[in-house]
Amino acid sequence: METVLISVLNGLVYGMLLFMLASGLTLIFSMMGVLNFAHASIYMLGAYLAFTVSRFVGFFPALIIAPILCGLIGAAIEIWGLRRVHHNGHIAELLFTFGLVFIIQRLVQMTWGMLPMAYRVPASLDFPLFVLYGANFPAYRGFMLLVSAAMLLGTWLLLKKTRIGLIIQAALTHPQMVSSLGHNVPRVFTTVFAGGCLLAGLAGVIGGNYQTTEPGMADSMGPIVFVVVVFGGLGSLAGCFVASIIMGMIQTFAVVIDYSIADLLRPMGLMLTGDTLLTEVLTVPVARIGALLPxxxxxxxxxxxxRGLMGTRDT
Amino acid sequence: MKSRWLIPALIAVAIALPWCFYDWGHHRHAGFLLSMLSQMGMMVILALSYNMLLGQAGLFSLCHATFFGIGGYATVHLLNAVGAGDLPVPMELMPLLAGLSGLALAILFGAMATKQRATAFAMITLGISELMATAALMFHHFFGGEGGVTTNRMIENSLFGLTYASGLQVYYLILAWTVLATGLMYYLTLTPLGRMANATRDNFERAQFIGYDPRMVRFLQFALSGFFAGIGGGLYAITYEIVTFDALAAPLSANALLMAYIGGTTVFGGPILGAILITLLQSGVSLLSNSWLVYVGVMFIAMVIFAPTGLAGIIKAHGPIRHSGRLGSLVVPYLRLVIPSLGLLLGFVGIVELMSFLTIGAAQGRKLVLFGGPVDVHAALPWVISCGSLILGALWLRIEAAGFHRIWENLTAEVRR
Incomplete structure (x- = not known):
């Protein structure tokens, strides 16, 4: 029972972190039709920037400053990069963001070095929030849940209740019409791209000290985020949310399940012997194939x- | 036309090259050159087969290395079986079997991935690539985990009685297969399938109206490119006698993309050019510098923005001007581009190297040495020179490029008339 409860909480934390990344990716995709391969790289950049900024002004100002810096970087990428390749089609845009992954990766290594950074949880949040069946639940994870919930609410309010959100939603489906009505659609695009990068940066700030801030973090996070976006359905925010939570749960639960397919077969009277590829596949415990599951x-x-879980359109 | 003698000449050069660097004093071949040439052969196959997707069918795949890798793993296991006397297959046909294993896997994954096109296709292939890479680290029987699987290529079973003990024999085997695979892939572009792949790339709805199933075209193209990638993987296994997780991981897929795109996806020979260039850079620059990936990345992005047709596309654009005999009038404008480009390059390389020696180099305990003397990366002077060179070069190049563009436009307009 206690492992289930703790796994649910941890899965929720991880899922919400995934959602912060995936929501920005989905927003950018549904708006511009561009799948930003460099999204996880922006996440990494957010963590590194937060580390550097927090050394000077502390964690909480960094929580604001680093995402804004990431947003500005995103805006610059959109204005000077994506817009220029836009007329060459979607493949060119995909290739462009794909090239960015390499450059950001190496730039980070060149600026901060190859070793993990000592980016730690701030002292004011470094205490156990509550004790559950003898296991501590760190306050920082609660804080992460709080930030991501606030972000979820903020994005939802912005998209559904404000005029900006109205224009963004309209530009999603009818860019020509919105443009004819006198709105600057390219600027809306830039705003959305910057906004998505801002969310990724925020995820980096709170994820950087939850995981480790090291040059490989973009590579380890990137594929999972893409899986979430595709699983939830390209372009669907709600699907993205559900997929993030499911993925978070699966990743945390897989670690604690020590059964394999062979264990299921045993009660049916099937015993596996020998040492072949088939027995290896069947006897590997779920805990070990956790990375494979997504x-x-x-x-x-x-x-x-x-179309994925809740996707409404093919690409 | 030029291309009539270009192909035999290229093959002749490839055959002769190991002998040009033969060490007569010690009676042996230059090992570095041979391994680089062998690597080029495999990469040519990989890049060309990748271009069957990206250039010819407009499919952005991220799992190409999967088929390369599976060809490699299959070859290693087959070689071991032949070595143990369980399987009578001559060495020369090994790459064919590797190709067939790539084909089988590409049929399996292609059935899923080619349901979609464009972005969704790219995503699914990314998933497949990660799936296979994770599985390779997990299942030790076939993939051997992190250590990989090793073999011995001296199986004493050859059509021509060769032992493949020397690198030279292996290189000629690779060369033969590269020529064969390149010829086959070129032939495929002439078949109805190749033409329909182009049609579905340009306008899949119209292809559908004519009565072709774009999905089937995508599927066939995907499966066949998997076949050729598998051949490349087979040659990889024969050359290195070990196949590890690297042979099917994402960086190699990205490499295939870089080679095909930088070489030029619109011309059949483009990826060959790209593969040769990138392999040269990889074995040359990566020895000198920690940051060769930055250079390749920046080159790639510059290509995406400024020259989407790649190097071969740029060369091809000179065709009409050359035909009219006006190529000479471009010499001076090109020369005027050289100095600002060099300045830009120098500044950029300077900044990148200074930055990387400040962090990575310091961690490795290495010192930046330029012009025979050590350079202090903490001093202001090298930074100022690099930044100045970068900015001046960029501004000057902007002016020169505008002038060049004008001359180019005038010339092409004249030639067309």
Whole structure:
């Protein structure tokens, strides 16, 4: 029971972190049709910037400053990069963001070095929030949940209740019409791209000390975020939310399940012996194939439902 | 036309090159050159087969290395089986079997991935690539975990009685297969399938109206490119006698993309050019500098923005001017571009190297040495020179490029008339 409860809480924290990243990616995608491969790189940049900024002004100002810096970087990428390749089609835009991944990766290594950064949880949040069946739940994880919930609420309010959100939603589906009505659609695009990068940066700030701030963090996070976006359905925020939570739960629960397919077969009277590829596949415990599960899930859902969980359109 | 003698000449150069650097004093071949040439052969196959997707069918795949890697793993296991006497297959046909294993896997994954096109296709292939890379680290029987699987290529089973003990014999095997695979891939572009792949790339709805199933075209193209990638992987396994997780991981897929795109996806020979260039850079620059990925990345992005047709596309654009015999009038404008470009390059390389020696180099305990003397990366002077050179070069190049553009436009307009 206690492992279930703690895993649920941890899964929720991880899922919300994934959602922060995936929501920005989905927003950018549904708006501009561009899948930003460099999204996880911006996440990494957010963590590194937060580390550097927090050394001078402390964690809480960094929580504001680093995402804004990431947003500005995003705006610069959109204005000077994406807009120039836009007329060459979607493949060119994909390739452009793909090239950015390499450059940001190496720039980070060149600026901060190859070793992990000592980016730690701030002292004011470094205490156990409550004790559950003898296990501590760190206050910082509660803080992460709080920030991501606030972000979720903020994004929702911005999109649904304000005039800016109205224009963004309209530009999503009818860019020509919105443009004819006198709105500057390219600027809306820039805003959305910068906003998405800002969210990724925020995720980096609170994720950087939850995981480790090191040059490999973009590579380890990137594929999972793409899986979430595809699993939830390209362009659907609600699907993205559900997929993030599911993915967070799966990743945390997989670690604690020590059963394999062979254990399921045993009560049916099937015993596996020998040392072949088949027995290896069947006897590997779920805990070990946890890293494999997201990709298996993605391939499975694409096989049965190519649009993803809640996607409304093909690409 | 030029291309009539270009192909035999290229093959002749490839055959002769190991002998040009033959060490007569010690009676042996230059090992570095041979391994680089062998690497080039594999990469040519990889890049060309990747271009069957990106250039010819407009499919942005991120799992190409999966098929390369599976060809490699299959070859290692087959070689071990032949070595143990379980399987009578001559060495020369090994890459064919590797290709077939790539084909089988590409049929399996292609059935899923080619349901979609454009962005969704790219995402699914990314998932497949990660799936296979994670599985490779997990299942030790086939993939051997992090250590990989090793083999011995001296299986004493050859059509021509060769032992493949020397690098030279392996290189000629690779060369033969590269020529064969390149020829086949070129032939494929002439078949109805190749033409339909172009049609679905340019306008898949119209292709559908004519009565072709774009998905089937995508699927066939995907499966066949998996076949050729598998051949490349087979040659990889034969050359290095070890296949690790690197052979099917994402960086190699990205490499295939870089080679095909920088070389030029619109011309059949473009990826060959790209593969040769990138392999040269990889074995040359990566020895000198920590940051060669930055250079390749920046080159790639510059290509995406300024020259989407790649290097081969740029060369091809000179065709009409050359035909009219006006190529000479471009010499001076090109020369005027050289100095500001060099300035820009120098400044950029300077800043990148200074930055990387400040952090990574310091951690490795290495010192930046330029012009025979050590350079203090903490001093202001090298930074000022680099920044100044970068900014001046960029501004000057902007002016010169505008002038060049004008001359180019005038010339092409004249030639067309």
């Amino acid at each position: 990709f298996v899930m993605m391939v499975t859902i694409l096989f049965f439902r190519p």
